[in-house]
Amino acid sequence: xxxxxxxxxxxxxxxxxxxxxxxxxxxxxxxxxxxxxxxxxxxxxxxxxxxxxxxxxxxxxxxxxxxxxxxxxxxxxxxxxxxxxxxxxxxxxxxxxxxxxxxxxxxxxxxxxxxxxxxxxxxxxxxxxxxxxxxxxxxxxxxxxxxxxxxxxxxxxxxxxxxxxxxxxxxxxxxxxxxxxxxxxxxxxxxxxxxxxxxxxxxxxxxxxxxxxxxxxxxxxxxxxxxxxxxxxxxxxxxxxxxxxxxxxxxxxxxxxxxxxxxxxxxxxxxxxxxxxxxxxxxxxxxxxxxxxxxxxxxxxxxxxxxxx
Amino acid sequence: xxxxxxxxxxxxxxxxxxxxxxxxxxxxxxxxxxxxxxxxxxxxxxxxxxxxxxxxxxxxxxxxxxxxxxxxxxxxxxxxxxxxxxxxxxxxxxxxxxxxxxxxxxxxxxxxxxxxxxxxxxxxxxxxxxxxxxxxxxxxxxxxxxxxxxxxxxxxxxxxxxxxxxxxxxxxxxxxxxxxxxxxxxxxxxxxxxxxxxxxxxxxxxxxxxxxxxxxxxxxxxxxxxxxxxxxxxxxxxxxxxxxxxxxxxxxxxxxxxxxxxxxxxxxxxxxxxxxxxxxxxxxxxxxxxxxxxxxxxxxxxxxxxxxxxxxxxxxxxxxxxxxxxxxx
Numbered sequence: 001x002x003x004x005x006x007x008x009x010x011x012x013x014x015x016x017x018x019x020x021x022x023x024x025x026x027x028x029x030x031x032x033x034x035x036x037x038x039x040x041x042x043x044x045x046x047x048x049x050x051x052x053x054x055x056x057x058x059x060x061x062x063x064x065x066x067x068x069x070x071x072x073x074x075x076x077x078x079x080x081x082x083x084x085x086x087x088x089x090x091x092x093x094x095x096x097x098x099x100x101x102x103x104x105x106x107x108x109x110x111x112x113x114x115x116x117x118x119x120x121x122x123x124x125x126x127x128x129x130x131x132x133x134x135x136x137x138x139x140x141x142x143x144x145x146x147x148x149x150x151x152x153x154x155x156x157x158x159x160x161x162x163x164x165x166x167x168x169x170x171x172x173x174x175x176x177x178x179x180x181x182x183x184x185x186x187x188x189x190x191x192x193x194x195x196x197x198x199x200x201x202x203x204x205x206x207x208x209x210x211x212x213x214x215x216x217x218x219x220x221x222x223x224x225x226x227x228x229x230x231x232x233x234x235x236x237x238x239x240x241x242x243x244x245x246x247x248x249x250x251x252x253x254x255x256x257x258x259x260x261x262x263x264x265x266x267x268x269x270x271x272x273x274x275x276x277x278x279x280x281x282x283x284x285x286x287x288x289x290x291x292x293x294x295x296x297x298x299x300x301x302x303x304x305x306x307x308x309x
Numbered sequence: 310x311x312x313x314x315x316x317x318x319x320x321x322x323x324x325x326x327x328x329x330x331x332x333x334x335x336x337x338x339x340x341x342x343x344x345x346x347x348x349x350x351x352x353x354x355x356x357x358x359x360x361x362x363x364x365x366x367x368x369x370x371x372x373x374x375x376x377x378x379x380x381x382x383x384x385x386x387x388x389x390x391x392x393x394x395x396x397x398x399x400x401x402x403x404x405x406x407x408x409x410x411x412x413x414x415x416x417x418x419x420x421x422x423x424x425x426x427x428x429x430x431x432x433x434x435x436x437x438x439x440x441x442x443x444x445x446x447x448x449x450x451x452x453x454x455x456x457x458x459x460x461x462x463x464x465x466x467x468x469x470x471x472x473x474x475x476x477x478x479x480x481x482x483x484x485x486x487x488x489x490x491x492x493x494x495x496x497x498x499x500x501x502x503x504x505x506x507x508x509x510x511x512x513x514x515x516x517x518x519x520x521x522x523x524x525x526x527x528x529x530x531x532x533x534x535x536x537x538x539x540x541x542x543x544x545x546x547x548x549x550x551x552x553x554x555x556x557x558x559x560x561x562x563x564x565x566x567x568x569x570x571x572x573x574x575x576x577x578x579x580x581x582x583x584x585x586x587x588x589x590x591x592x593x594x595x596x597x598x599x600x601x602x603x604x605x606x607x608x609x610x611x612x613x614x615x616x617x618x619x620x621x622x623x624x625x626x627x628x629x630x631x632x633x634x635x636x637x638x
Contacts, residue, residue, distance in 0.1 A: 205410040213425045214398030303460040
């Protein structure tokens with residue numbers, strides 16, 4: 001087991017490396033540059049511009065810059081922020097670190113039971129009004145863009161009903177609308193999958209065996225079928241978590257939440273490369289962690305894929 | 310003596326265009342206590358639908374249009390869901406063709422056996438497990454104390470079928486329906502499973518309805534044979550007399566289709582044509598388009614399943630005639 005964990009963590013290295021190279025390259029291809037942004041209305045000051053470039057090492061050739069970045073990274077040094085002069089990147093993102101993954105995890109935890117039960121109910125009542133109704137809701141949940149739904153939710157639940165604050169990040173109540181908004185498309189997606197998988201499982205021979213044994217429908221569905229539905233659902237949980245993490249970028253911007261998502265957006269606009277790089281690496285890392293957890297759970301749910309002992 | 314299982318005039322239909330399709334029609338079939346009845350026919354003849362109807366396990370779109378299913382003297386066609394749950398797995402049990410897919414891959418073998426006991430006899434999980442080990446030993450699974458915790462994928466095909474049998478036997482049912490129980494197994498394993506079923510039948514006195522298209526299996530196992538074709542019973546006879554002298558042309562051709570070592574032929578004997586689907590069952594006798602003995606009457610009128618003086622039954626207008634084309638070798 002511990003050998004397995006080590007192997008998985010080593011497997012993470014090439015993924016992180018690819019993320020680093022791609023983000024570094026993307027930063028260079030995006031128009032605009034950090035020094036121009038930093039100077040703001042002092043844009044014409046050539047002397048100051050050159051001084052800043054030298055200070056941040058931006059006057060050196062790109063490969064040198066990259067090598068330098070890697071060398072520092074290897075020592076655990078993420079560099080200094082461009083936007084907040086002489087503030088280390090770690091300090092910029094430290095307070096925000098857990099906000100995005102927490103929002104995404106909360107949304108996933110909320111979406112899983114709702115999505116799975118909706119999907120299973122739809123499958124059990126296949127081709128009835130209930131099934132059609134659920135499918136309609138799912139299509140709506142999947143196809144309405146999140147930012148549009150966010151505006152609607154703020155209007156209804158924050159402004160009209162006053163159940164939740166409009167924006168900000170001072171109490172747990174500020175998380176209610178963002179988590180709900182993240183969870184809706186995830187739940188809809190999960191429900192659609194659960195419905196499909198359940199319909200398939202109900203056709204299986206072992207379900208017929210369970211019925212032939214005289215098991216009540218409750219056990220046929222919730223014991224013999226559900227677990228078999230959970231196996232493929234688990235597989236997609238990693239992917240869903242990935243979309244949720246990236247979804248926080250939009251949601252945090254809308255609700256003015258100081259999480260990684262919003263800092264990512266801010267740093268991209270400010271051409272604050274070191275911060276952008278760090279956040280992309282973190283997102284990659286979270287994604288890998290979730291997939292690792294999924295793989296471990298996979299082995300618990302399905303004995304056929306137990307991790308080699 | 311009352312039969313353990315008796316189907317009388319059982320008809321089942323499935324949705325179709327424009328009308329519902331009668332997949333089996335007026336099936337009469339009885340299995341006595343301790344008796345093995347072979348139900349024989351080609352794929353699509355309605356064998357499995359008959360079995361599922363006897364278990365009241367037909368898919369929800371299927372409908373029992375007429376007839377009765379007597380289990381220990383009681384008709385279960387009108388039984389409520391609750392009653393059926395009590396009956397299934399306790400009074401009548403079933404094993405299936407595919408031991409590979411008939412067990413749930415996510416639960417331990419012993420648990421799946423014990424589940425039946427928990428549900429029907431109210432045993433605790435621990436008691437059920439202990440009984441499951443005994444049952445596994447009784448069906449010849451070596452080291453059952455270890456195997457009880459195996460998952461299906463850790464067991465071979467033969468072992469899985471033994472687990473299925475242990476599960477079916479758990480509550481000592483009066484009737485066991487075995488739907489092609491050996492078709493998916495190696496020949497040597499086949500023989501072992503049949504031997505096991507024979508032994509359990511003798512020990513428990515349950516009746517077995519053995520569904521198969523393998524006439525060799527029937528010859529070795531069954532006391533009586535029911536031959537089905539296109540959703541109807543064509544012939545019924547004790548196994549020896551059927552093999553010695555089949556009355557129905559279809560039975561004759563079926564038996565002739567078994568290759569024999571002594572008469573090595575250049576071509577294998579086959580029955581011309583294919584089994585019609587339920588949407589295109591022919592008029593008159595359903596076998597007439599493929600029957601070498603067919604006369605005009607066969608095309609027009611459906612022959613009844615007639616009981617002969619010797620107690621055998623055959624559904625053919627020409628039963629008893631000599632020198633028919635199907636009799637030539």
